[in-house]
Amino acid sequence: MATTPRLVLREWETAHASDHPVLHNLWTTHPDLERDARRLREGNALRVEDGRQGVSIKAQRHVGVVRLGPLHVTVQPRLAHADLWYILEYGLGIDRLDRPPPVDLLLPEASFADLIALALLEKTKRLSRRGPRRGYARQEEWLSQLRGRIDITCTEKAMPLTRASLPCIHHILSTDIPENRMVRAGLKLAAQAAYSPGLKAELAKLERSWSELCGSLMLDTATLRQMSRELTRLTADYAPILRLITLLHEGRGMSDTLEILTPGQERLPGFLWDMASLFERFVERFLREHLKSASVSRQKPIEGLYEVVRAPRGFSARNREPRPDILLEREGQVVAVLDTKYKDFKDDYLDRNSLYQMSVYAVAHAPSDAATMPVPVIVLYPRANATSADDVVYAFKHGRQGRQSPIIVRGIDWSRASQALRNPARHNELATIAEEWTRTEE
Known part of the structure; x- marks a missing residue:
């Protein structure tokens, strides 16, 4: 019995045919591979490409297992x-x-x-x-003795052959x-x-x-x-x-994109989960519990930034407001906007779309008072052994009076935070770590 070829990668790792013989001639021998590769690429799960020497597969922020043609691909997190x-x-x-x-x-x-x-x-x-847990489940049945109440909506057609019973509606305590x-x-x-x-x-x-x-x-x-x-x-x-x-x-x-299947198209077998959601939830809870200098709000919409002036009948503007991942507030005032990005910033590079997104946050929270300091925007992404020297700082220019809002791209070591959380001897580090993640440039 032939064994299924397997490929094990870590997040953001790329496998080339030159290093993995199972990728040789994979594209030509399995015609469905191109279709499945396109669906994975559209869902930002895996990047599968055909090259001169064979197929290359690049893992991204999704982890898990997926069946790709004859190949069993496992993507592991970088975390221990x-x-x-x-x-x-x-x-x-x-x-x-x-x-x-x-x-x-x-x-x-x-x-x-x-x-x-x-x-x-x-x-x-x-x-x-x-x-x-047990709960009361509704029962509708014909009984020889009245139980609960009579079902007066029951028709003559639904009545059994014998009339020595009554249509009853009652509830029983059940685990169902x-x-x-x-x-x-x-x-x-x-x-x-x-x-x-x-x-x-x-x-x-x-x-x-x-x-x-x-x-x-x-x-x-x-x-x-x-x-x-x-x-x-x-x-x-x-x-x-x-x-x-x-x-x-x-x-x-696997993703909203991959759930949209055309007629006759089958779901790709496997499990791929987006680590970005876990990263955001971990960071939000950690800051909410251990940041002492500000309160934390999650997914709070920025209202009033856009107004629909004209639109066709039936148009809805719901859920159009920007929603930063995390807002830091002090005495009711926003002091920083945080956005989590589960990306591999090898060169501390913030792509154009993300930079535009952060610029919108900077504009939305720009103070009208010229004497008030602009609200900084901080992008947090996972990075092992991160230090302040790894920060990249942009200056968003508002175009009036030379005012600028800092946009800080900062790697954080959530493995270090995890180890401090589960070790009581290191609990005194927790507040320090939270402050390091949210510090602003002087």
Whole structure:
């Protein structure tokens, strides 16, 4: 039996045919490869190109596993697994998972989906030990004795042959509720997305046990968002499980672009998840908890920057306002705008579109008072062993009275922050790290 050719990359790494024989003649021998490569490129997941010596594959900010023609491609994060495990917990608010993992992962081949699936397995087992929530489920049935209330909308056609019964509407206490159905569907999804056989078996076993408690449901974006909105104090235990299932669902779709399939087109098999979301969530929570000099707001829209003067009938201007990732405020005034960019700035280069975006933020928060200092805009991106010497500073010129707003491109070592968070002896570093990330130029 022929083995599946495999290729393991790290974020931003490029594999060339000259170094990987599995990439030789791949383009010509598999006609569907060009189509799949185009879809991955449009979703900013992988860049697959055909060259003189063969195919080259460049990983970007997506991590996980994808099947590309006959090739099994794994993209691993640059972070060490210990750091990634903790960052995943901290960024998503699913702290204090048990260690060591209850099943073996096939490292380094295991994908990012395995870590999420492993976290889901542990959280679901913990919920099972406490006991799944019960709720009242509506029942409509014919009974010989009245229970609940009579269904007066029941028609003569729906009546059974015997009239010695009544159409009743009543509620029974049951585990077959939407929250438990979501858990079961998530376990099934995780078993499909995971790569390590031991983990897949554990997930499938747990899913079978939940099948005795409840039915399942179809997971889609609308359903997951609705369940997130409807979380209450009574269903708080399901919140971290819902976040993990949402991540798995996003990764299976790979991107908004890749979810738009033409008729007859199949979804690419695999799991690729955008690390930019995790980076933003980690940075926002870290600053909110450890920055002492300012308060932190996330995704706060800049209102009043644009006004629709004329538009066709039916045009909606909703969600047109710019939304910086993070705003730092002091006494109700914005003192800095932060934007996270999960990119590989080898030469500290900020692309044109990103620079234009930061310029809009600078204009939006430019003070009308000439005596007030302009609000700085800080771009944060991941960089190991980053120092202040690595900062790149632009000066955005407002064109009046020579005023300028600084745009600072700054690498931050979130691995260092992760290590300080999980080591009580280093907790005194946390406030210092937060200040370093948000410092402005003098």
